[in-house]
Amino acid sequence: MQELPKVFANAIDKRINNTQDIYYSSDRNINTNKDSVIKKINNIFSSSNHVYKSEVRIKMNGKEIIKTIVGKTSNYLITIEGELINIIDIEDINKI
Numbered sequence: 001m002q003e004l005p006k007v008f009a010n011a012i013d014k015r016i017n018n019t020q021d022i023y024y025s026s027d028r029n030i031n032t033n034k035d036s037v038i039k040k041i042n043n044i045f046s047s048s049n050h051v052y053k054s055e056v057r058i059k060m061n062g063k064e065i066i067k068t069i070v071g072k073t074s075n076y077l078i079t080i081e082g083e084l085i086n087i088i089d090i091e092d093i094n095k096i
Contacts, residue, residue: 040093041072047095053080059092060085066096 044054053070058077067085071078077085 034088037090037093038087041077041087041090044069044093044095045072049095055096057094057096058085058090060089061091 044050044056047054053068055066055068058065058067067077067083068080069077069085070080072087075087077087077090079085
């Protein structure tokens with residue numbers, strides 16, 4: 001059997017205190033509905049009724065608008081008129 005080399009280890013001669021309590025707070029207003037809005041958008045595009053375009057009612061900035069959406073990127077909905085609607089601004093969306 002082959003003998004393994006010796007390992008050098010320093011002696012620990014001081015007290016180690018590596019546990020810390022860390023707290024984080026954010027003042028940003030986080031929209032908890034954002035996941036449900038993204039889920040609704042994905043459901044609209046994956047629906048068997050969505051062939052090329054879907055007419056939707058979008059609630060954003062306290063107003064409701066009706067648009068025909070034809071596509072999406074990671075951050076925007078694309079309307080049939082070529083308008084980009086920022087997904088972050090959308091409070092609620094429903095297919096008509």
